[in-house]
Amino acid sequence: DKNYNDKMSILKLISQMLSERIPYYNWVGFYLVDEAESNSLVLGPFVGEPTEHKKIKFGQGICGQAASTKTTFVVDDVSKEENYLSCSPKTQAEIVVPIFDKNGNIVGEIDIDSHEKAPFDQDDRSFLEAIAKLLSERFW
Numbered sequence: 084d085k086n087y088n089d090k091m092s093i094l095k096l097i098s099q100m101l102s103e104r105i106p107y108y109n110w111v112g113f114y115l116v117d118e119a120e121s122n123s124l125v126l127g128p129f130v131g132e133p134t135e136h137k138k139i140k141f142g143q144g145i146c147g148q149a150a151s152t153k154t155t156f157v158v159d160d161v162s163k164e165e166n167y168l169s170c171s172p173k174t175q176a177e178i179v180v181p182i183f184d185k186n187g188n189i190v191g192e193i194d195i196d197s198h199e200k201a202p203f204d205q206d207d208r209s210f211l212e213a214i215a216k217l218l219s220e221r222f223w
């Protein structure tokens with residue numbers, strides 16, 4: 084439907100803008116909660132290297148942990164994280180920001196990988212959480 088297509092185009096545009104404008108945002112994409120199986124995430128629009136992690140169960144990896152805990156998850160050094168799903172050997176750090184619907188249920192997340200170590204600060208976090216909130220208000 085139209086709302087679905089609009090949502091997917093906007094998520095792709097946001098991925099493109101973020102990856103073009105912020106040099107240390109090297110993979111930018113969205114995972115969305117699976118409509119059919121609500122305890123898993125499905126890869127949505129993204130910009131960057133293709134990933135084999137097209138479906139992630141809640142609890143698995145950094146994305147799945149952010150979904151389970153419903154909070155932003157920043158990992159400064161992915162080599163030190165036990166529960167991590169590698170998408171590219173170049174990735175050194177990752178931030179995952181959940182997106183909620185009006186009832187506070189998780190509906191998806193913004194996922195960003197960086198080739199730099201510990202690049203994400205409080206400004207990145209606030210900025211990405213604001214984007215997540217705007218998307219939530221518009222689409223969920």
Ligand code: SME
Nearest residue numbers: 134144145146167168170
């Ligand atoms: N690294 C993520 C998997 C997704 S890829 O980074 C795109 C994780 O550990 O959940």
